[in-house]
Amino acid sequence: xxxxxxxxxxxxxxxxxxxxxxxxxxxxxxxxxxxxxxxxxxxxxxxxxxxxxxxxxxxxxxxxxxxxxxxxxxxxxxxxxxxxxxxxxxxxxxxxxxxxxxxxxxxxxxxxxxxxxxxxxxxxxxxxxxxxxxxxxxxxxxxxxxxxxxxxxxxxxxxxxxxxxxxxxxxxxxxxxxxxxxxxxxxxxxxxxxxxxxxxxx
Numbered sequence: 001x002x003x004x005x006x007x008x009x010x011x012x013x014x015x016x017x018x019x020x021x022x023x024x025x026x027x028x029x030x031x032x033x034x035x036x037x038x039x040x041x042x043x044x045x046x047x048x049x050x051x052x053x054x055x056x057x058x059x060x061x062x063x064x065x066x067x068x069x070x071x072x073x074x075x076x077x078x079x080x081x082x083x084x085x086x087x088x089x090x091x092x093x094x095x096x097x098x099x100x101x102x103x104x105x106x107x108x109x110x111x112x113x114x115x116x117x118x119x120x121x122x123x124x125x126x127x128x129x130x131x132x133x134x135x136x137x138x139x140x141x142x143x144x145x146x147x148x149x150x151x152x153x154x155x156x157x158x159x160x161x162x163x164x165x166x167x168x169x170x171x172x173x174x175x176x177x178x179x180x181x182x183x184x185x186x187x188x189x190x191x192x193x194x195x196x197x198x199x200x201x202x
Contacts, residue, residue, distance in 0.1 A: 001103045001162045006170060009163040016051065018163065019044045019102055022078035023127075027055070029073075031066050038063050042074065043123055051158040053104060054111075054120055056151040064152040067108040072156055077101040079193040081186075083168065087178040098167050098179075098194050105160040111153035114145070120153045167198045176202075 009015045019025070023044065028037045038061060043054040053074055057064035080099035085091070111117055125133045136144070168176050176198060183195035 001101065001164055003162060003164045007164050007166050009165060012051075012161065015102055015161060015163040016044060016046065018100060019053075019076045019104070022076050026075045026077075027063070027067075027072060028075065029063060029066050029070055031063075036063050036066065041124065041128065042076075043120075043127055051104070051161060053106070053156040053158060054123070054154070056117070056120060056124075056153040059150050059152050061152075064154075067154060068110065070107070071105055072108050074104045074106075074156065075101065076104070079190045079197065081183055081188075081191040081194040083179055084182070087182055088175050089172065096168075098198070100163075100165050100167070100194075100197060102164075103160075103162040104156070104158045105162075106156040106158040108154050108156045111155060114148060117148045117151065117153040118144075121148070165197065165201075167194070167201055169201070 009018075019042070023042045024039065025042050026037050026039050028035055030036065038057060040055040040057070045052045045054065077099065080097060083096045083098050085093040085095055111120060121136070122133065125136055168179055171179070180195045180198050183191045183198070186192050186195075
């Protein structure tokens with residue numbers, strides 16, 4: 001990903017926090033030279049200073065059989081906003097787009113043991129709806145095993161992490177304030193979220 005120095009995240013923890021907040025991501029691989037993508041919820045963990053991404057495919061998804069021994073790309077991207085030239089002090093400007101995105105590259109490992117899959121599901125439930133965990137645990141074992149046989153659990157050890165915050169860092173303070181004020185008033189939650197991230201940079 002092209003990342004000008006002004007658009008870099010300040011530190012790795014900020015990147016991790018972003019991924020954890022916007023954890024429904026796109027996993028991309030290539031098969032016979034053709035890109036293949038699936039949209040999945042991810043867990044983001046830090047193990048011995050290494051970032052690990054965990055998720056699961058539907059077993060029927062062909063991509064589940066294509067992730068081994070290949071470099072996998074996971075894209076985390078959520079808030080974005082159109083930026084009008086009306087926010088700038090001069091008329092000789094053009095529109096642009098503000099956004100935040102993270103690209104995580106690594107190798108995937110299948111979690112093939114039933115205990116590993118069960119552990120992944122428990123952690124996923126705890127992350128997204130902790131209140132459901134008790135209900136999940138009370139379900140018949142035969143039912144849970146049937147559900148687990150329908151998925152392919154995996155984890156990715158990240159070896160290249162690229163984060164980009166394109167938030168009008170190249171504009172004047174007055175212009176950034178204009179953009180923040182404009183986006184803050186928007187009924188679009190993604191636009192107001194970009195305003196929040198821009199405000200944090202001040």
